[in-house]
Amino acid sequence: MSESPERDARHKARMQRKKAVVDGKIAQATDEHGLLLVHTGNGKGKSSAAFGMVARALGHGLRVGVVQFIKGAASTGEEAFFRRFPEQVRYHVMGEGFTWETQDRQRDIDKACEAWVVARELLDDPSIDLVLLDELNIALKYGYLELEPLLADIQARPLHQHVVVTGRGAPPGLIEAADTVTEMTLVKHAFQAGVKAQKGIEF
Amino acid sequence: MSESPERDARHKARMQRKKAVVDGKIAQATDEHGLLLVHTGNGKGKSSAAFGMVARALGHGLRVGVVQFIKGAASTGEEAFFRRFPEQVRYHVMGEGFTWETQDRQRDIDKACEAWVVARELLDDPSIDLVLLDELNIALKYGYLELEPLLADIQARPLHQHVVVTGRGAPPGLIEAADTVTEMTLVKHAFQAGVKAQKGIEF
Incomplete structure (x- = not known):
């Protein structure tokens, strides 16, 4: 030009x-301290952005803990990739997870509670710099877990530790407690136009 | 409970x-084909979500090309991390990049054009499954590059190849051409409360 x-x-x-x-x-x-970040909204990219932060943290030599509250086909790519770095990443996927696939509420509650036990261990561990609680908002939305005791655990974490919570429908109490909140808004989605979920993009 | x-x-x-x-x-x-995705808006997570997709793609054994149109402190973590996988990732950062740091418009235009030459090579290469054009929207917004010829290059890519474009202020023509568009909306940001940008989170 x-x-x-x-x-x-x-x-x-x-x-x-x-x-x-x-x-x-x-x-x-x-001011410098560990942040509580929330990715919510109906758009794409909530978990992807969190996993992008995991990559960034690994690039800085930091240590990361991941708890995925929903296991599904959707998580295979990230899981396969980040399990390559067992010295830097502790990666936990709760059982088969819950969702509309299981249709068993009591079982889902039990699984969510088990997952929180693992999450709390990570939040207690000062050697972990970043904790990703992937799709935790879904467990809160369905009432499988109560927010108050979780928030207490999150707030009691080591001062330098960052926490990222993802999932649509973040409860107002979590948004209020968070330092940084991003809403991923759907502008348009290929799925709506009949395009199949694809490897590397959706899962 | x-x-x-x-x-x-x-x-x-x-x-x-x-x-x-x-x-x-x-x-x-x-329907299955390569998608054009756009991450825009003023919130956090546009680039992070794209880098999360890169991680996911690598987990599936796919090959990825990255062109970062703005180089800055903000990219060090991702860059350090993804350069660990030279067989799967071709990673390009354009010179010193442009922005308010350079204050030299003609130089910025030249750099943006050079970056597009690299981007076009990736878009021409059928062995690349995912092309990330990070912060391209900024180059478009400042008028350093024109949308029409870029869109023609993007649309001429191999059928299976996915493209992700990030940056605030995505032009309407790009949104129209895209399959999936997510707007990252700022709900709140720690930076506004005087918290310093932190390693692993912002860069």
């Missing part, structure tokens, strides 16, 4: 202002 | 109905 010197100069001035704003915000943000 | 048999039965009936709906949708979705 051919560009005029005027446009270049305007761009430079605008970018200088932007840099000043960004640098100012960075200078003000000095 | 103690549960009544009535509640269990209602749960079972509801889950049976849900399973029927889900199974029906799955049966209808039979």
